[in-house]
Each structure stands twice: as structure tokens, then as C-alpha cells.
Amino acid sequence: MEEKSASSKISTEDIMKTDMGLILQSRELYQYILDTSVYPNEAELLKDLRKITSTQPRNHMLCAADVGPLLSILLKLVNAKKTIEIGVYTGYSLLLTALSLPKDGKIIAIDPDREMFELGLPIIKKAGVEHKVEFINSPALPFLDKLLENPKNEGSFDSAFVDADKVNNMNYHERLVKLVRVGGIILYDNTLWGGTVAWKDDFALDNRMKTIRAAVIELNKYLASDNRCQVSQVPLGDGLTICMRRY
Ligand code: SAM
Ligand code: CA
Numbered sequence: 001m002e003e004k005s006a007s008s009k010i011s012t013e014d015i016m017k018t019d020m021g022l023i024l025q026s027r028e029l030y031q032y033i034l035d036t037s038v039y040p041n042e043a044e045l046l047k048d049l050r051k052i053t054s055t056q057p058r059n060h061m062l063c064a065a066d067v068g069p070l071l072s073i074l075l076k077l078v079n080a081k082k083t084i085e086i087g088v089y090t091g092y093s094l095l096l097t098a099l100s101l102p103k104d105g106k107i108i109a110i111d112p113d114r115e116m117f118e119l120g121l122p123i124i125k126k127a128g129v130e131h132k133v134e135f136i137n138s139p140a141l142p143f144l145d146k147l148l149e150n151p152k153n154e155g156s157f158d159s160a161f162v163d164a165d166k167v168n169n170m171n172y173h174e175r176l177v178k179l180v181r182v183g184g185i186i187l188y189d190n191t192l193w194g195g196t197v198a199w200k201d202d203f204a205l206d207n208r209m210k211t212i213r214a215a216v217i218e219l220n221k222y223l224a225s226d227n228r229c230q231v232s233q234v235p236l237g238d239g240l241t242i243c244m245r246r247y
Contacts (some may be wrong), residue, residue, distance in 0.1 A: 001037065003100045006037075007080065009204065009205060009206035009207075009209075010204050010205050010206060010209060011208070012060070012205045012208060012209055013060055013092045015193075015195075015196065016060035016061075016238070017060050017178065017196030020056075020194060020195075020197060021193075021194030023082040023192055023235050023236070023237075023238070023239065024105075024235075029064075029092065029243060032070060032149040033066055034065055034066060035232060037067065037069070037203050038065050038066050038069060039065065041069065042065060042068065042195060043096075043099060043127075044124050045095065045126060045127045046068065046092065046096060046099075046152075046214070047097055048094060048123050049090060049091060049120050049123045050062065050069040050092065052119060052123070053089075053090045053119075053207060054072060056090070056116070056119070058089075061089050062089065062090070062092050063092045063096075063189065063237070064236070064238060066236050066237055066242055067189065067236060067237040068092075068093075068096050069180060069233065070236065070240065071093065071096055071100070071161065071187065072096055072099070072100040074159070074185060074187070074242065075097060075100040075101065075158075075159060076100060078150070078152050078158055078159060078185055079158065079182060080097075080100070080101060080105070080158040080184075081101060081105050081106070081158055082105070082106050082135030082157050082158055083097060083101065083102065083105070083107045083108070083109055083158060083159045083160065083161070083162030084108050084109075084110070084111065084144075084156060084157055084158060084159075084160040084161070084176070084179065084180075084203045085097060085109040085160070085161045085163075086110050086111075086140040086160065086161070086162045086163065086164045086172055087110075087111060087122075087140075087163040087165075088109045088111035088113075088117050088135070089111070089113070089116050089117075089163075090112070090116050090117070090119050090120035091109075091117060091120035091124055092120070093125070093161055093163060093189075094107060094109050094120075094124065094133065095120070095123065095124050095127060095129070097161065098124065098127065098129035098132045098133060099127060099129060099172075101132055102125075105132050106132055107133050107134065108133055108135065108136060108175070109133055109134065109135050109136065110135075110138060110139075110140045110143055110164075111135070111136075111137070111140075111164070112137065112138060114135070114137045117137075118134055127182050128209070137199060140168070140172060140177070141171055141172070141175075142163060143206065144172065144175040144176070145175065145177065147175075147179060148178060148179065154178050154179065155178070155179070155180070155181040155182065156179065156181065157180045157184060158178075158180070158181060158184045159180065159184055159186070159187070160176045160179070160180055160184075160185075160186045160187065161189070161190075162176070162186065162187065162188045162189065163189040165238065166190065166193075166212045166215045166219075167211060167212065167215045167217060168218055169188060169216070169219045170214060170215075170218060170222060171224070173219070173223070173226075173243075177228055177229065180245050181245065181246050181247055182246065183244065183245065184191050184244070184245050185242055185243065185245075186229070186243045186245070187240060187241070187242055187243070188219065188240070188241040188243070189237065189238065189239075189240055190216065190222075190237075190238045190239060191216060191220055191238075191240065192216075192235060192238055192239025193212060193216045193238065193239070194215055194238060194240075196209065196213045197213065197217050197220060197239075198203050199213075202214075217238070219240070219241075220233065222242060223241060225245070226243075228245060228246060229243035229244060229245055229246060230243070230244045230246055231243050231244075
């Protein structure tokens, strides 16, 4: 691909808000999946959260609706009770997780942006699941390191959902593989990064996209060779990688 001028470089918004980032063969096929099986089963409060987030300038960050049902099924399959969420935003995946855990379930939800979390908080309260959420207003890395200072936290989580600053995913993985129990799952969102991971080069992308694409490619390669986990890269939403800790 030819080098483009700086003003015409492709940004995250270009990819995520248009059909450029579509993983399926057509918009119609994606819409079919949403209309047939996703939206009819999406909880009303999740729809409300989607609606209030749609007014926000960075609303492309919201978790893809088709990731929701798989996330919920996986949490139930592993009997998740204690989970970590890295990257909360307005709380779509957080609410979905809270609704999927048992009454005494617990989610440690980490994000340095409290304002966006508070935008969605009234809906989490309305759903009656606020008691399951412990919001940590911090970047994730120092907090995970703090958790690991106490050996009791090792292997104490059933699952983790990672959807934050992609450049830190490898750092998160090293910590999460210790914090999540054997048989538990670590989920990484956006692992196909609008399909750009398969592009031959990154000349058309803006600098931020280039950096994130490189980080996602590095993560995908690493996860595929990490014997501690069994990995499945699922082409739904913007790519969801499921890692089950083997030992
Ligand atoms: N999981 C959310 C959902 O499903 O709607 C979307 C999360 S959004 C894509 C990414 C979030 O990661 C933003 O709210 C941002 O503030 C947060 N973030 C950025 N850097 C972070 C860090 N170092 N640690 C934790 N969260 C971070
Ligand atoms: Ca995401």
C-alpha cells in the first residue's frame, strides 16, 4: 500500500465507525446476526446503556453487541464468581458481566476514567448489581502489581476481560495468567483490530493506529505460542481472543 499524506491517514474512528473494520463479508450479514439473535436477547438495561453511550464522542469504544452473549455464556460455563475487568468506559461489558455472575459474584473493574463509569453507573444501580462491582479508579498495571504482592490473590480469579490500552496487553497477560486460576479464562477484545492485523503494511494508518496494530499483532503471536493457555481467536465483534489457563 502506498504511503498517504498525514491528513488522509486512517484513524481508529475511521475503522471502528465505518464498514472498514467489518470482519464479516457484508454489513447485511452482520446486521442479520444482530437482529436475529443478539438484539432480541439483549437485556433492556444493556440497551439503555448503549443508548446513553451513543451520545458520547468516543462511543466507538463500546463493546460490540455480538460479543455480549458469548461473554455471558463463557462466564456461566466457568462458573465465574470473581472476575477482573480492565477498561470499563461506560460499563457495557461490566453490566453484562454483573448480570451473568451469581448474586454473591464480584468484579474488580479498573479504569482511570471515573467520569465515564459514572455515566453508566445509574443503570448498573437500576439493574440491582452495583454490590458486585468494585470500581478501581486507576491505570490497571500498578493495581494488578499490587494485587500480586499478596500471594493469596494468585489463582483467585475465575476470569478477566481485557479491553483497555492495547499497548499494555502483553503486560496485563503476564499478570493475569498468575491471577486467574487454572481452568479460568482471560478474554482479550479487539484482537483483529478492524482487520488491520492482516494488512501487509501500515502505511495508510495514522500513528496511533500503527502503534496499536503492532501491539495487537505482537499479542496475537505471543498468545498463540503461550503454552500456559489454550487459545481461541473468535472472529466476532472486532475479534475476541479466549485464553483458558491450562496450568
Ligand atoms: N469494556 C468497555 C465496554 O465494553 O464498553 C469498553 C472499554 S473502552 C474500549 C477502553 C477503556 O480503557 C477506556 O474507558 C479507558 O479509560 C480505559 N483505559 C485506558 N487506559 C487504561 C489503563 N491503563 N488501565 C485501565 N483502563 C484503561
Ligand atoms: Ca473493545
